[in-house]
Amino acid sequence: MTQFLQTCLDAASLGSIFALSALGIGLLFGILRLANVAHGEFISTAAYSLIVPFTSVAAASELFIGKWHWAAVIPTVCAIVVVLALATERFVFRPLRSASAPVLMMASFTVSYILQNTVLMVYGSQARGVNLWYGLTQQIQWQGLRIPLIQIVTIAVTAVLMVSLSLFLKYSRFGIEVRAAAEDFRMARYLGVKANRVIGIAFAISGVLAAAVALLYLPQSGTINYAWGSPLALYGFVAVVVGGMGSLPGAVLGGFSIGIAITMLQVYLPPELKPFRDAFAFGLVIVILVVRPNGLFPVKHVMKRV
Amino acid sequence: MTTRTLASGLLAGALAAVAATGALAADPIKIGFAISLSGRQSVTDTDGYRFAQMWIEKQNAAGGLLGRQIEFVTADNKTDLAESVKAGQQVLREDPDLVAVSCDYDFGAPAAVQVQKAGKLSVFQCAVDPKAGVVGVGPYSFSAGIASQLDGAVIADWALKRKDLKKAFVLEDVAGEAQKSACAGFKWNYEREGGEIAGWEQFRFDDASIASQVSEIANAIANDGVETVMLCSHLGAGGAVRQIRAAGIDVPLLGPSMFDGVAWTSAVPGLTDFYIPTAVVIEGDARPDVQALTDAFEAKYGDKPSSMFAYPIYAWLELWAKAVAATGTTDSAEVVAEMNTYTDEPTTLGPRSFSPELHIQTSMPMQISEFTDGRQVLVEEWKIDEPIPQQVLYRIGG
Numbered sequence: 001m002t003q004f005l006q007t008c009l010d011a012a013s014l015g016s017i018f019a020l021s022a023l024g025i026g027l028l029f030g031i032l033r034l035a036n037v038a039h040g041e042f043i044s045t046a047a048y049s050l051i052v053p054f055t056s057v058a059a060a061s062e063l064f065i066g067k068w069h070w071a072a073v074i075p076t077v078c079a080i081v082v083v084l085a086l087a088t089e090r091f092v093f094r095p096l097r098s099a100s101a102p103v104l105m106m107a108s109f110t111v112s113y114i115l116q117n118t119v120l121m122v123y124g125s126q127a128r129g130v131n132l133w134y135g136l137t138q139q140i141q142w143q144g145l146r147i148p149l150i151q152i153v154t155i156a157v158t159a160v161l162m163v164s165l166s167l168f169l170k171y172s173r174f175g176i177e178v179r180a181a182a183e184d185f186r187m188a189r190y191l192g193v194k195a196n197r198v199i200g201i202a203f204a205i206s207g208v209l210a211a212a213v214a215l216l217y218l219p220q221s222g223t224i225n226y227a228w229g230s231p232l233a234l235y236g237f238v239a240v241v242v243g244g245m246g247s248l249p250g251a252v253l254g255g256f257s258i259g260i261a262i263t264m265l266q267v268y269l270p271p272e273l274k275p276f277r278d279a280f281a282f283g284l285v286i287v288i289l290v291v292r293p294n295g296l297f298p299v300k301h302v303m304k305r306v
Numbered sequence: 307m308t309t310r311t312l313a314s315g316l317l318a319g320a321l322a323a324v325a326a327t328g329a330l331a332a333d334p335i336k337i338g339f340a341i342s343l344s345g346r347q348s349v350t351d352t353d354g355y356r357f358a359q360m361w362i363e364k365q366n367a368a369g370g371l372l373g374r375q376i377e378f379v380t381a382d383n384k385t386d387l388a389e390s391v392k393a394g395q396q397v398l399r400e401d402p403d404l405v406a407v408s409c410d411y412d413f414g415a416p417a418a419v420q421v422q423k424a425g426k427l428s429v430f431q432c433a434v435d436p437k438a439g440v441v442g443v444g445p446y447s448f449s450a451g452i453a454s455q456l457d458g459a460v461i462a463d464w465a466l467k468r469k470d471l472k473k474a475f476v477l478e479d480v481a482g483e484a485q486k487s488a489c490a491g492f493k494w495n496y497e498r499e500g501g502e503i504a505g506w507e508q509f510r511f512d513d514a515s516i517a518s519q520v521s522e523i524a525n526a527i528a529n530d531g532v533e534t535v536m537l538c539s540h541l542g543a544g545g546a547v548r549q550i551r552a553a554g555i556d557v558p559l560l561g562p563s564m565f566d567g568v569a570w571t572s573a574v575p576g577l578t579d580f581y582i583p584t585a586v587v588i589e590g591d592a593r594p595d596v597q598a599l600t601d602a603f604e605a606k607y608g609d610k611p612s613s614m615f616a617y618p619i620y621a622w623l624e625l626w627a628k629a630v631a632a633t634g635t636t637d638s639a640e641v642v643a644e645m646n647t648y649t650d651e652p653t654t655l656g657p658r659s660f661s662p663e664l665h666i667q668t669s670m671p672m673q674i675s676e677f678t679d680g681r682q683v684l685v686e687e688w689k690i691d692e693p694i695p696q697q698v699l700y701r702i703g704g
Contacts, residue, residue, distance in 0.1 A: 003521070010517035017515075061572050125346035126612060127542040129573030137552035146524065146553060151517070220515055222548035222573030223541075226346060231512050266509075267518045274508045275480045 006145055007267050013151035015259025016158035017217050019252045021236030022243065023165065024209035026251030029240060030182040031202050033101045037108040038088060039236065041115035042207060043229030046081045046214035051130055051224075053122045061128040070133065078211040084115075085207030086200060093203075094196070112230075119226045127225040136219045154216045161212060162252055165205065169248070174201050182246065235259075242288055244295030253296060258285075334377040335370070335636060337362065338397030338405040340417035341431065345385025350409045353616030354431035355380070356607055358406060360599075361623045371627050372634065383408060387416055394420035402426065403636035404626065409451070409615055411435040411442070411483075418443045427638045429622055432615040434484045434564075436699045439665030446638045448645070448665040450622035451615070452585055452672070454484045455694050457562035458491030458538065460583040460672045464688045465560055466499045468674075469581075471534040473502050474560075475526045477519060477546070479539035481510040487701060488562035489538035494698045495690060496536075504530045511543040520553045533557055540564030544573035551577065563672070567613040571680050578679060583672035584614045586655060587684040591673065595654045621653035625660075668694050 021039070028034045050066030050073070065076050088111050096107050136150040169175035174197075180188040181198045189195055213232060218224070236251075239258050243250025261284055265277045273280070288296065339358070341351040362376045370376055379400040381393035390408065394417030397405055405421040407414035409432040421428035422444035430438045432451035439447050465471040474496060479485040493503060505526040507519045526532040534557050539546060541564065550559070551574050559580040566584050571577055588610055591597045599620065604610050611617065628651070629644040630636055650657035657670055671689035675682050696702075 003525075006521050007518055010515065010521065013517060014515045055569075061569060063572075120346065124349060126349050126567070126569045127540075127544060129544045129570040131572050131575050134552075134575050137548065139553055146521065148517070148552065220549060221545035223544035223570055225542055228512075263515075263518055267522075271506065271508075277508075 007263060009145065009147060009151060011260040011263035012256070013148075013154050013259075014263055015256035016154045017213060017232065017255075018235045018239050018259045019255030020158055020161065020209055020213045020216070021232045022239035022251040022255035023162070023248065024206040024213070025233065025236045026240045026243070026246070026248055027202050027209075028206050030246045030248065031178065031185065031199065032093070032097075032104065034093065034104045034108065035101070035237065036206070037105065037233065038111040038115060039206065039210060040227075040229035040231075040233030041112050041119075042081050042085055042210035043214045043217075043232055044119060044224070044226065045084055045115065045229075046077050046211040047130065047218050047224045047228060048119055048123055049077055049080045050132060050218070051123070051128060055123075055128075061130065063131065066130065066132050074211075074215065077215060078208050081211040081214075082204045082207035085203040085210070089199060089203040094199070097195070097199075116226055123226070125226055127223050129223055130218055131222065132215070133219045148220075150216070150219050154220075157212065157216060161209070165248075174198075178202055238282070238285055242285055242295055244297035247295070247297040250295055250297030257296075334375045335372070335630075336400060336402040336404075337376060337378045338400060338402035338421075339378060339380040340383055340390065340393035340397050340405055340414075340421075341380070341408050342385040342410075342413060343380070343382040347385040347408055347410055347413055349612050350615045351431060353611045353613075354409060354619045355406075356603065357599075357611070357616055357620040358431075358623060360602065360606065361620050365623075365627060371630055372636075383413060383417065385413060387413065390414070390416035391420060393417055398424050398426070404429065406431055406619060409433060411438045411449075414438065415443060418447050422446050425638060427626075427641060429619070429626070431619045432617075433666070435487065436664065436666050436668070440663055441700070445662070446642055448622065448660070450618040452563070452618070452667040452670065453491075453694070453699060454487035454562060454564075455491030455494075455698055456668050456670070456672070456690070457564075457583050458488040458493070458536075459495035459690050459694055459698075460491075460688055461536070461560045461562070461581065461674070462492045462494075462496035462501065463499060463690050464583070464674050465534055465536075465558070465581070466496065466501050468686075468688075469534070469558060471558060471560075472500070473504050473531055473533045474536050475505040475523050475532045475534070476503055476507075476536045476538065477516075477523065478506065478508045479511045479537075479543060479546075480508045481512065482540075484564060485511075485538045485540065485562070488564070489536070490698050490701050491694060492536050492538065492560075494694065495692075498692070504532050509539075509543075509546065511539050511546065513546075516546050516549050520549050520555070523550065523555055524553055527555065527557060534560055536560045537565075538562060541567060541570040544570035547577065547580065548573045563614060565677075566615070566675075566682070568677075568680065568682055569612075571677055571682075576679065577677050580677040581674055581685065582677075583674055583688065585670075585672060586614045586617050587673050587675050587682065588614065589682065590684050592684055592687070593656070596656075599654055617655055621655040621658060624653045625651055625658055664699075668699060 028036045052062045052064045138149050140147045177193045177198050239254030240251045243254030261281045342348045381396040383390040383393040405428045407417040411433045414430045418428040428447045430449040433449040434454040436453050438449035478489045509516045561582045563584045565582045629641045633640040646662045649659045674685040
């Protein structure tokens with residue numbers, strides 16, 4: 001029983017990371033129909049901004065922003081990623097606003113490629129150790145359970161961010177505009193919603209979420225490489241698809257589902273099948289999509305378009 | 307007049323002959339490099355390339371090879387599989403006597419296959435897969451590197467005999483073949499020498515969390531008396547080490563040489579008691595020649611080599627030059643036949659062996675080093691006493 005509870009806790013922690021990643025991706029998809037592949041690079045950039053650039057490959061990496069007080073680290077990293085996200089919107093996605101979804105996706109692949117190679121040039125391809133907030137990796141032993149502090153923080157921050165975002169979208173003027181745009185972008189514009197502002201807000205929020213993912217994931221992972229954020233973005237995408245394209249609660253639920261599925265498969269699959277853990281996880285995704293082609297939380301206006 | 311004409315003719319002939327001989331002597335030996343000078347593989351390949359250039363300069367300063375100077379041509383494969391084929395073809399157009407290809411088997415093989423087809427000699431700068439050679443590419447292909455299986459076998463042997471660690475938990479990174487090969491070598495030698503593997507879990511080095519595997523390890527230590535954890539992965543898995551240590555698991559950790567280098571160690575503050583076998587120890591190798599080579603590299607390029615994977619091409623080129631000198635030709639068949647006879651042949655980096663079946667190191671002594679307080683320090687040299695069987699080298703038959 002203790003082991004099962006431990007597994008549930010591990011699953012919730014992993015699910016939180018995926019949920020946050022999915023939220024950032026789902027938000028942009030909801031409004032722009034943009035599957036932003038570069039979200040993974042937003043996450044990587046947040047992580048890399050913490051260490052000193054142009055360090056020798058033969059030397060251990062040193063913290064840069066990462067060694068500041070956490071109260072300074074969080075807003076600085078968020079600001080860096082928000083600026084990056086807004087820059088990609090202004091210079092890449094805005095000129096392509098009337099383009100079709102596949103063109104937007106190709107553009108985001110290009111952004112991803114450019115950002116990845118920029119990281120390669122500045123920080124090199126060698127995996128780098130980053131010791132961010134080691135104190136958070138401390139374990140709390142409780143009733144036989146091993147609870148790393150970072151897991152509690154991750155789950156709590158995810159919950160706070162989800163609730164804040166929901167309240168923001170529901171009650172603030174900007175939030176209502178964002179939701180209106182997600183519902184029917186053209187009609188929202190006819191009714192006076194400023195497209196640039198709404199899309200800018202969405203990109204900024206996705207930037208903050210990417211920074212949150214990086215800052216919550218890095219204390220656990222401790223090592224970064226130029227493609228560090230890509231798997232998180234991939235799972236985020238899958239979560240969005242499972243949850244229902246365009247649905248924010250769906251994206252969050254999808255993220256938790258993927259995290260739970262992967263952890264449970266890792267623990268309970270027979271040893272000889274464990275190497276195929278991800279194949280089973282994606283197999284489950286296919287089953288979900290066969291049973292519910294529009295995901296767990298289908299959004300009506302997206303269904304109509306399909 | 308006749309005498310003068312004859313004398314002139316003889317003089318002209320002699321001059322022509324001298325000129326021809328001069329031309330022959332000046333006809334250089336060419337080494338092609340089809341490697342990654344950009345993209346993610348560039349760190350290792352570039353440093354290997356630098357060692358190769360250091361060797362070429364030294365050899366040329368000593369009169370070259372067969373009295374001929376050594377030149378090189380280079381093509382960047384940009385860490386791209388399709389570009390690797392093109393890079394191989396590009397250097398082949400220069401008619402090289404030897405082609406060095408990328409360290410990584412996947413990126414080097416497309417070029418090496420082109421070189422093999424052209425009937426020329428190729429060498430992977432540091433591939434760790436025994437397929438990088440006769441089986442995977444062909445009889446004229448070598449790897450300058452060390453089979454991953456040897457890493458696992460050496461650290462298993464050392465852990466049992468020197469540290470008396472009789473019960474191990476294996477954490478296998480299934481994201482790459484080299485990592486699985488290290489595990490295969492470990493399992494073979496550890497169990498053969500009487501060790502018990504009490505648990506075996508898998509992960510991927512880029513997994514967001516290995517919390518469930520860490521729980522398994524903690525249970526195995528508490529309930530089954532596990533004394534050590536073998537982590538078959540590479541430096542990208544610094545996060546796994548961090549998660550293991552953060553969970554309060556303080557048993558000695560073992561790993562393959564792919565953890566070599568300290569760039570990742572910031573991930574684990576106060577890391578200690580983590581042992582890996584390496585070909586060289588960059589800071590503080592006990593062998594003066596190896597340390598001198600590292601110092602020369604640093605003096606020339608202003609930085610230390612990124613990892614041990616930069617070095618092996620240097621030793622391999624020494625052996626190739628020895629074979630070329632012995633046979634008096636750069637002809638692939640003759641040089642390979644000569645190199646296939648080398649058993650524990652001395653090089654600056656220690657002894658190397660080849661056979662007609664194996665063109666990668668599977669038995670050489672390795673340097674055990676420990677990560678301690680952010681540094682990697684030499685412990686001692688260690689060698690296994692039994693050859694690794696074929697089924698372990700090619701991971702066949704379970």
